[in-house]
Amino acid sequence: MEKTLNLANTKTERNYGIDLLRIVSMIMIITLHVLGQGGILSTTSKNIVKFGTVWFLEIMCLCSVNCYGLVSGYVGYGKKFKFSNIINLWFEVVFYNVIIDLLFFLLYKLKITNEFSGDFYTMLFPLTNRHYWYFTAYFFMSFFIPLFNFIVQILSKKKIIYLLLGIILINCVFYPYFFRGSINVFSLNQGYSIAWLSILYLVGAYIKKYDFLENIKTYPCILIFLFNSLLLLVCKFLEENGILIQKIHYAIMDYNNLLHLVNSVLLLLLFSKFRLNKVETNLIKFFAPATFGVFIIHTHLAILKLLYNSIYHYVQYANGLMLGAIVLTVLGIWLVCSLIDIVRIKIFEIFKVKKYCTKLEVLGRKTFDKLYDKYFAENVE
Numbered sequence: 001m002e003k004t005l006n007l008a009n010t011k012t013e014r015n016y017g018i019d020l021l022r023i024v025s026m027i028m029i030i031t032l033h034v035l036g037q038g039g040i041l042s043t044t045s046k047n048i049v050k051f052g053t054v055w056f057l058e059i060m061c062l063c064s065v066n067c068y069g070l071v072s073g074y075v076g077y078g079k080k081f082k083f084s085n086i087i088n089l090w091f092e093v094v095f096y097n098v099i100i101d102l103l104f105f106l107l108y109k110l111k112i113t114n115e116f117s118g119d120f121y122t123m124l125f126p127l128t129n130r131h132y133w134y135f136t137a138y139f140f141m142s143f144f145i146p147l148f149n150f151i152v153q154i155l156s157k158k159k160i161i162y163l164l165l166g167i168i169l170i171n172c173v174f175y176p177y178f179f180r181g182s183i184n185v186f187s188l189n190q191g192y193s194i195a196w197l198s199i200l201y202l203v204g205a206y207i208k209k210y211d212f213l214e215n216i217k218t219y220p221c222i223l224i225f226l227f228n229s230l231l232l233l234v235c236k237f238l239e240e241n242g243i244l245i246q247k248i249h250y251a252i253m254d255y256n257n258l259l260h261l262v263n264s265v266l267l268l269l270l271f272s273k274f275r276l277n278k279v280e281t282n283l284i285k286f287f288a289p290a291t292f293g294v295f296i297i298h299t300h301l302a303i304l305k306l307l308y309n310s311i312y313h314y315v316q317y318a319n320g321l322m323l324g325a326i327v328l329t330v331l332g333i334w335l336v337c338s339l340i341d342i343v344r345i346k347i348f349e350i351f352k353v354k355k356y357c358t359k360l361e362v363l364g365r366k367t368f369d370k371l372y373d374k375y376f377a378e379n380v381e
Contacts (some may be wrong), residue, residue, distance in 0.1 A: 001125075002022065015272060016073060016274075016276050016280075016281050016284045017271040017272050017273065017274030017275075017276065017284070018025045018071055018268075018271060018272055019270075019284045019285075019288035020076065020274060020276070020280075020284050021067060021071060021267060021268065021271035022068070022071060022288055022291045023284065023287055023288055023291055024073075024267075024271070024292045025064040025065075025067040025068055025291075026031055026064075026294050026295060026334065027063035027331070027334050028060075028061035028063075028067075028308075029064045029065065029295065030062070030294070030298060030330045030333050030334055031057065031058075031061045031326070031330045032058065032061050032062065033298065033299070033304065033307065034311065034326060034329055034333070035054055035057065035058050035326070036058075036308070037304050037307045037308050037309075038308075038309070038310060038311040038312065038314075039308070039310070039311065039312030040054055040311065040312055040314055040315060040326065040328075041058060042312070043312045043315045044315055045240060047315070049319055050315055051237075051240075051320055052233065052237075052323065053319055053322070054315075054321060054322075054326075055233055055236050055237075056229060056230070056233050057323075057326070059232045059233055059236065059253075060229045060263075062253065062255065062257075062260050063260045063261075063263040063264040063267065064264075065134065065255050065262035066200055066255055066260055066261055066263075067198025067267055067268060068134070069196070069197045069199075069201060069204065069264075069265045070200050070201075070203060070204035070207070070264055070265065070268045071268065072138070072197070072199035072200070072201050072204060072205055073148070073202060073203060073204025073206075073207075073208065074178060074204040074205070074268060074272070075204075075207035075208075076149065076201065076204075076205065077149055077151075077204070077205035077208045077209060078146055078208065078209075079150060081142070081143070081146050082361065083359065083361045084354070084358045084361040084365070085357075086139060086142045087357040087360055087361065088348075088354055089135065089138075089139070089292065090126070090139070091348075091353055091357070092292065092296065092326055092344070092348075093126040093128060093132065093135055094291060095295055095344065096293070096296045096300065096344075097126060097300070100297070100300045100302060100303070101349060102300070104302045112244070119300070126363060130169055131299065131300075131301050132134050132296070132299070133192050134197075134295070135296075137193060137194045137196075137197050138197060139190070140194050141197045141238035142200050145201065148198065148201050148202055148205060149205065151202070152202065152205040152206060152209055152216065157210060160206055160209075161355045163202075164202060164203060164206060167199055167204075168258070168261070170200070170257040171196070171199060171256055172196075172256050172257065173258055178362060181241060188284055192255070192324040195379075196255060196256050200264075201211045202355050203261075203265070204268070205263070207268060207269070207272075212265075212269070213269055218270060221266045221270050223268060223286070224262070224266060224268075225263050225266050225267070228259040228260075228262055228263050229259075229263065231259065232252055232257070232259055232260075235252050236252055236253075239252060251373075255307045257283070259320075261310075278378075282283055286342070287338050287342075289341075289342075289345055290337070290338040290339075290341035290342050290345065291338075293337065293338075293340070293341025293344060293345075294334060294337040294338055294341060297337040297340060297341065298333055300336050311325075311329060312327075314326060
């Protein structure tokens with residue numbers, strides 16, 4: 001019998017393993033920026049051991065953005081979507097844009113820094129800032145979430161599998177290995193797009209509905225994850241040495257690479273089955289709400305400019321010391337940004353931002369209903 005859920009009334013116990021995955025994924029995203037923006041990846045090509053170390057770490061973390069897309073579907077399916085949550089995210093992005101821009105403007109005037117961009121327009125309209133690509137993609141995708149939930153709800157398991165297999169083969173195999181770089185009809189942009197986030201949402205919703213691979217064991221998941229990462233590392237090494245053919249090397253670092261998708265699914269399955277004690281659960285409750293704030297803070301353009309090529313000297317350390325310095329830097333950024341956002345959360349609670357977001361949603365729905373009744377509803381005599 002097919003599983004179905006009442007999207008309006010379903011209540012499920014919160015899975016804190018998924019919240020832990022959010023935290024771990026954000027730490028992995030910070031790792032990508034530390035390795036890339038920090039200048040470490042670009043300075044290791046002359047040392048094969050350090051090259052293998054940092055690129056293996058980079059490749060393992062590349063599935064992190066996919067994890068967020070999958071979690072959106074996994075958590076969102078079976079629940080009534082609230083547009084007030086998106087409005088709240090908008091206010092959060094604007095809050096940090098204003099605070100950070102004003103801070104750097106002050107430091108710029110005091111000649112303490114030269115990193116101020118002077119772009120006040122994007123401070124208040126974050127969707128126009130391509131730098132926050134994930135927020136922009138998720139914002140626009142959110143309008144289709146009710147449709148995605150409806151599709152997964154009404155289609156049979158066989159039809160959903162058929163649909164997802166077709167989408168994945170086209171977008172994770174056919175496009176990246178045969179058409180990437182020569183045609184943009186799919187508009188996937190290496191996974192930096194609304195289309196790719198939508199695909200991830202559908203996959204996550206399917207996993208939630210059917211408890212995909214519910215009996216999978218931990219060790220096989222870990223082994224497959226490591227094997228996929230090693231395979232991609234070998235491909236990267238061959239690419240660096242000009243051995244890999246042009247069509248293949250394009251897809252190694254793309255989010256929509258099939259192996260990165262598989263790795264993100266494996267992490268979702270693993271974390272969804274975690275059993276946590278009370279202390280672990282309380283720590284996750286404390287830090288999990290701050291994950292999006294961590295992303296917004298550390299990816300602000302001025303912050304990334306400060307990070308740019310600032311830690312490339314880590315490569316001069318012994319391999320173990322280099323790895324330790326990277327880990328401490330990543331955890332330091334995550335912890336500081338998390339604590340800052342926890343303060344922001346308290347500020348939003350004091351000013352009841354969520355309450356006003358809900359009122360805005362209600363107002364929007366009432367306005368839509370009036371327009372619908374006036375211009376679209378059928379008049380029955």
